[in-house]
Amino acid sequence: MNGGAMLEVEGLVTFYGRAQILFDLALEVAEGEVLVLMGRNGAGKSTTLKSIMGLVRPAAGSVRFRGRELTGLPPFRIARSGVGYVPEERRIFAELTVEENLEVGRREAPPGKEPWTPSRLYALFPNLAELRRRRADRISGGEQQMLAIARTLMGNPELLLLDEPSEGLAPVIVDQMVAALTGLRQHGVSILLSEQNLHFAGRIAERACIIEKGQIRWRGTMQALLADEEVRRAYLSV
């Protein structure tokens, strides 16, 4: 870890209607790190990210980013404070071109930081460069996933919430994704990643949290997780 905690989540409680999804969940992401949130389907991974982003309103708990309280703010305020969100379903704007999708995400960079531009993003995701005039529903699923990430980066976030980016991607695309995300780290973007794919997570993340039934049950380094078969069997195997 380098630097203090960038994102601090404490005592998060979230409901969908009457069903409680998160129970007193706590986690921290340090400056510059990649933390992976692992867990089975329905464990609460996506809900955790949505609660941080303000897309679902937590019933209790707090989310602080660089010491600033985010709880209760509308999503656009949270995005403007430096948190970027890439949803699991990607939610690209199907009838807009690749370039226009990027435009929707564009915001000023914080002072002193070099802003992301389409051309810098095309360097990071080479596939997108040729597709810039293509409608976003006419590109492959992997390309859509990259577009979703690139679109969020256009807002120059300092922390990226990535919800299962490897889901449903072909192995060759997964390799490209790993390369791109590794590249991102070098640009100083911290990442909170939700994942079910241990192999993919192992190639990117340094630390892992395991979530089950809406609570963090295990936390440690990625190496420790890869070494600990018992933990994996208890919380991750299907």
Added chain:
Amino acid sequence: MDPGFFVVQFLNGLATASFLFMASAGLTIVFGVTRIVNFAHGSFYMLGAYLAYTLAGIFMDAAYGAMSFWGAIFLAAVIVGLLGILLELVVLRRIYDAPELFQLLATFAVVLIVQDLVRMTWGGEDLLGPRAPGLKSFVLVAGRRFPEYELAMIFAGPLVLGALWLLFHRTRFGVLVRAATLDREMVGALGVNQALLFTGVLFLGAFLAGLAGALQLPREPANPYMDVNIIVEAFVVTVIGGMGSVTGAFLAALLIGELQAFGILVFPKITLVLAFLVMAVVLIVRPYGLLGRPQAESHGAARAGAGLAAGTPLQRGFWLALLALLLVLPLFADEYSLKLMIELLIFGLFAFSLNFIMGWGGIVSFGHAAYFGLGAYGAALLVHHFAWPMEGALLAAPLVAGTAALVFGALCVRLSGVYLAMLTLAFAQIVYAVAFQWVEFTGGDNGLIGIWPASWAASRTVYYYLTLAVSLAGIGLLWRFLYAPFGYSSRAVRDSAIRADAIGIDPRYQRWLAFTVSGIAAGLGGGLYVFSKGNIDPEVLAIPTSVDALTMVLIGGVETVTGPLAGAALLTLLKDFVMPLTLYWKMVMGVLILGMVLAFPKGLVGILADRLPALQARPAERERPA
């Protein structure tokens, strides 16, 4: 006929299309982004016309010329655009999270308010605007005269379409608007302030409506009815085109404009109904309009609508006391109060029948007047043409309405959401047009008179008891349906058609049955209505009747059992109380409705139930064995 005539008819069609498109473009843009069906769009159009009238008067007095005229038109549109911002800030912003029907009711309240404001400011007379300097003459087209202004307007529509295309594809604002039309939550998660975006969109929508109204001025005078007339046409164009699609609206406007220009030659009476016929056909073939797409599934948790609780002893006591009061009412009530009570009971049944499909079946009908009115007309026609006795006619009323509901319902329930609502409206308007135009059979505009109860029921008191018995029987039957397995299936389909389907309920069939039952009950109310009034005219089938029913349900409380009854009582009594007090009763009603929507988004009974937990029983739904 010579070919020149066809050319001129074709050009007329193009001009009509151009105006229809300009009047609808703003509506479809606003709906696309905010998902609000904005009735007040018609008010913006009307205000555009009136403001242009006043401004053109001032400017052209100062300096007569083209600059003054076009300057007045443009300024009028800008002012209307600013009023759109006002609407967004004061009303819409508070209700973005409310159910879409409340938004609709709120914008309808704005329509009522603006109608009276216009009447106060400009009076009720038709105001003919100045003609456009430089475009007052005719050109010769294929040997026939064609007005220059119309010719210019043919180009205005495509010009607006082009300008909108540039706006949406060449500016950041436009790209954001298109993105928000597709997934506005995601746009917010990317850091865009939706509130500002919505304000901008309301300006654009209102500006376009104002522009269309102002440009219309040299053709037809400004009048206080143009808001409702245009909003209906604009809805039709928007729905045919596919809600949210500007290009679709353009195509739809062309289709309607040309069909109207030539349809009138084949069948002169078709104008009133043609647009609705086209809409019905398009929606049957393409359930989301020409260029529309299915509304995006919400990304949140599945919606769970209200369930039903068994009554508490307290509630039962209340109902028994109310019933006792209704039974002894004639002992001390005067003639007028009894007349009012008869109306109240009938509208109670009518509103209850609407909520039967709306609150408990998830089918929103904008055209429930069709079934109420068909019941009324069915009874009246049988009495008038075939000399049926009252008893037979009263029995036939629900059958006539039910048959229509069976036929229309079969087509409507294939759709969902706003499209379904618009198809119900289309059918209601078709029925209205038939009643209005088939003068020999229905009496046309004048309607039918002398439809009185049988001699034994002629006294007000007896008719009151008859109405009480019949309407309570109707309400009781529907009530029974709600608590029966039928009601459980309806609620299952309302909350999730897919899941209901998976457990063996055919969603369409269920909705179809509910729609028909509701139509039967509304028809029964219509039958009672016609004998209580003694006459009938097409107004009973018109949009305000449907809107009244919606208002009753909404202010009483959707998804409450008794809400529609409370709403019917409240609206009937309010109208009775407010109308004699002031010429501007519409404004008073509008303010009251708007206040209620903003203060009690759950309706009156919903609020009561929340405030008084004692009234709420244990949820019976959960304790029933499956």
